[in-house]
Amino acid sequence: MAEDTRLDEEELMLAPAPEEEAEEDARPDDRIDDERHDEENTLKAEYVNAVRSELEAGDADAVYALVEPLHPADIADLLELLDRDVRHELAGAITDLMSSEVVAELNDYVRDDMMEALPASAVASIAEQLETDDAVQLIEDLDRSDQRAILAELDAEDRHAIEQALSYPEETAGRLMSRDFVAVPEHMTVGDLIDFLREDSGLTDDFFEIFVVDHMHHPVGTCQLSWILRTPRTIALADVMKRDQTLIPVMLDQEEVALMFQKYGLISAAVVDENDRLVGQMTVDDIVHIISEEAGEDVMLLSGAGEGDINEPLRDAYKARVRWLIANLGTALIASLIIAAFGAAIERLVALAVLMPIVASIGGNAGTQTMAVTVRAIATNQLTRANTGRILMREFTVAALNGVTIAVLIGFATGALFTPTLGVVIAAAMVINVVTAGLAGVLVPVIFDRLKQDPAVASSVFVTMITDSMGFFAFLGLAVASGLTS
Template sequence: MASERDEDLLVADPPLAEDAAHHDGRPDDRIDDERHDEENRLKPEFVRKIRNALDAEENEAVHDLIEPLHPADIADLVELFERDERDQLAAAAAELMSADVIAELNDHVREDMMEALPADAVAAIVEELEMDDAVQLLEDLDEDDQQAILAEVEPEDRAAIESALSYPEETAGRLMNRNFVAVPEHLTVGALIDMLRDEGDLANDFWEIFVVDHKHHPVGTCLLSWILRTPRNIKLTDVMKRDQTLIPVTMDQEELGLMFQKYGLISAAVIDESGRLVGQMTVDDVVHIIAEEAGEDVLLLSGAGEGDINEPIREAYGSRVRWLIANLGTAVVGSAIIAMFGAAIEKLVALAVLMPIVASIGGNAGTQTMAVAVRAIAMNQLTRANTWRIVGRELRVALLNGVTIAVLIGLATAAIFTPELGVVIAAAMVINIIVSGMAGVLVPVTFERLGQDPAVASSVFVTMITDSMGFFAFLGLAVASGIV
């Protein structure tokens, strides 16, 4: 939490440790012919050397091999080993498993390592981390483990971490950086510069200074570049930017990422329910959020759960099998429609040959539209204000696609089978692609209106609609036309 220092300068709590970018003074040798390939990945032969040294219980050799690596590379190395080997690796190179390494680890791997370490060892790591990294490290642990670790942490740091953990997951309150600089509005530029120079407990890195009133409510911001170019006698209120973007502590991280992207923010103030400045979000943290949300949506569309190769097998099974069961249910619907036209298929075997084509193309068309719609919803480009315009647009695209594919499949079918069957499959293709385009938009929009994540279940229902309509349109038209 921010506190007043030297009567005027308000500085948030400093990070739990100095910026680890220096990595104990070690050179940054991420590109190394002996250890890394041309794509900066650890070479298999290098990993094999470490595994052989572990097998031979040559801990000193393991330490010497790992010591020159960048912390991010050490984290990558840990993730390459099996779960039981990681404990052995960590024991062999214990002093190298710094807070920087822990912060870089995959969530599942980090959780395993934290559970294997004693509480005092984890507490020492926590105190070395930036606040947001410390919160991320602890948030996935059991409450009993959290309390045991926090009991070993300094009271001031413990209070800050507990405050962050009190906010819901994936909200600004959890993610914000409490390491910021705030000053009262009555200062002049010269007084501010002098205070910044004299204050020894400032944030390591900051790009703008928040100006607050007597209630600690943010009233403006000053970029450092403005401060450096402004005469000393000018008041901050005369140069500060009053129109600023404020982030509520309860804002979801996806919305937070969109706000930074939309307004081109570098940093933004985070306020609590009473409007007090309690933290800041910076673009380096938001970049990770955007990448995480984008990957999450792609995986949800495929029904692959977290899609993490380090995810425990039982969790991966649970997250994927339920969607496969749902797909099984939708496949039964398609099979039931086929069964309705069993007699027609027996009379004309060509129907059985061609109907998968109609369903497959329709499914692909629906998936294309659904992917566009889900992304548009996530980016706030598809809203209540323009839903029907987007539906009309996708309908026109689907019509053009349907006619193009219908002509191609119709001519091919007429040449191989009969002209009548060519007309039937062409008409069925147009119908199914149009229906697929409509479903690709309306299904995600419907889920979004119901307050559900459209990326989670849209694919199941779109697939059911496209398959069912493809079979029904093709077989129904074949029967209605009298060719069977």
Template sequence: MTSDIANPNSIDLEIVETLDEDNRLTRDYVDRVLDAVDEGDLDEVYRLVEPLHEADIADLLELTPSERRGLLAISLGDLMSAEVLAEVNDYVREDIIDALPASQVAGLAGQLDTDDAVAIIEDMEEEDQQAILAELDPEDRAVIEDALSYPDESAGRIMQRELVAVPEHMTVGQLIDYLRDHQELTTEFWEVFVVDPQHKPVGTCKLSWIMRSQRKVPVSEIMKHEQTLIPVDMDQEEVALRFQKYALISAAVVDGAGRLVGVITADDIVHIIQEEADEDILRLSGAGEGDINEPISDSYKARVRWLIANLGTAMVASFIIAQFGAAIETMVALAVLMPIVASIGGNAGTQTLAVTVRALATNQLTQSNTMRSIWREIRVALLIGATIAVIAGLGAGLIFENWRLASVIAVAILCNISLAGLSGVAIPVLLDRLDQDPAVSSSIFVTMITDSMGFLIFLGLAVFSGLAG
């Protein structure tokens, strides 16, 4: 996030020092603002906060303890703008909305584009939603209620209704006059959509094409006929992939009948790409939403269930070790080396798993190249396994002066890393084919396989080779 301070040298030094060298709010500055709030000195609060960009004000609210955010939001007065409300974290927004009157929240939501207004209202409790909607203008309320009728995280939820659409029989001159004469049209857009009499998009015109064409030229001659249309019920992750694949700035959203109902722009997609990437990373670790503002109870519930599942898989590995208790007693070196086999396999599996989940999320891994991708990861695993096996085998042989033991651990590591490569790609692909999110539970299965099979292969080879009885 960046500051909106155009010329720091022209502003009071105390204000300039609100941001550190990394462009983050300093602790001293946050304390000064909160002290002014506690003292009821609203003039001082305004003086300290007014020079900040809306994104920095959002940061200030996020850095404020939960129990004090509401009072700070009230103290900000007109600095508590719609843009600030749209920028803050979801959990922080809840604290602010709870503190502000419903009429003020409705007023802020009414100033936003429909996609931002929907993002604010959709996460509210039903009672709070109705209170805010009741305060909105009838037109804004109808638009937001329509957006809320679409599935969560769909194109219909994130699209803007504010767009410019014109018939193809217009000339460039008529289009320019239309844009100038109709003040109610949106003021922020990159292209004009051209529609047929049924309001179905037939092409688009970039503003640069319009401004560089003669007034008498028909719009149909300069418009681009090929366009990427987004179905209103498409998942937002798939929408983001289309923007990335086709380098889109904006795209028309159409309903089931093919009629133009909205537009999605690149600035909306940037947030979605970040959200989806963060979501996949956190799901791989089982950390829930991973937000530091998330309530403790929610974090506990999200994390503990996966650790309980991990406890179950660890018990499977322990059971396997117990079956080789006699062998371990006859040779302590087995107990020393067992964790190496399991941990190396687990790390190799995690690497492959991360690559595979990302490939699935970005549509790089599809049904047409699944077998090729699996064979590729197996070959990578074999190369890595051979390298680590040689190093580990030489190390064990030199330390324990037992080259049979060195051979056992080398073979065990090679087999476990190869198995880790196979499971790291096969499990998420299988879950994806079963319409399950591969980022959610793949890591548990991969860990169970690499730990359990690592112990089984190593100890089994030790017994089979006569190294331990």
């Protein structure tokens, strides 16, 4: 009985020796090199210039000697730091260093540009070395004709997997999931599973847990590797597996997938099709990339800067930014019309023109603060239909407190510099504008979200229009009503 509860020597070999693991962790990282990297572990300008100079001199051997010691991630960084033409020259000089690891680390725009410059057979060769999800990312943004040419060069199994992934919409679990996972039937024992893992050479190299499926390939549970190693061989998987698991539908948006991982503290999770059959898995390394991508995307959308990538083609960057500037021009005209309506009053009291930018600026900043908080809350599912009213009241209270505080300060300052009446007017206008900004900062993103639109896309344009228009209208309207311009 004691022998059944003890792992044999063969089983213990599945785990690395602690001493060896510690020694490997302590080994210095090859990337930390004073000649090539600065204190922030980024490539030095001197090193990049040296590579560029050797390329201009046509010395391919010298270029190779400079680049060969770099980690694949650093080679990717080097390629991104160079101009397009020089980048292609470098890739030609270090052909055998252009591994799948380098390609996987490249910026999307740089990778697409380089893939378009390579023959289909070369791209197919790189794709075959990658996991399915990385191979999909490699070719998904290429022209259809280029995609077909690359797919034609792949073997049937890889081609089918990539075509199946491309059939799902972008940024869904089906497009992003890995099709390399370990699944076993529930009638197995722990010993059967250990023997299977040792004997099947076709299994994926990296996995965190084993999925247990029924005869219809529906996932019924999971087993972590640590459980398997510490459980007697005779125990049935059905007795040790975790039946309660988080399943991800193939059509679920990547942002929702990331929220599920964050909420439930997942390392990996099964992806199921419309018939609840296991078709893939998502792992935490995918989620880290998604979180980074979504966070950067929301920031860029809030500013109207498109994707905001420094490697984005000039034409795309221009198109992405100019349309929001034109929209902002239109909304600014509304504020200008309000000012024009009070033109006579401004002429009679020049102090109004002096103080108007202050009202608009404070209102705009208050609106931006609230909008940023709201967009983040929506993105992280902290703001839902169930608590919209409470959040609206909370932001109204915060805006009212901020408005009163700023109003007192600007009111006393204006009263001392101009007249007490003008101080009261701008104080009242400030409270109105800051409160309006707070409400707009919540309501505009919420309305966009209810309309199934990305709340980060155009919120800033509309919030700015509302705060500027209301600020000018409140300030100038109160000034006229108070008799200051009589």
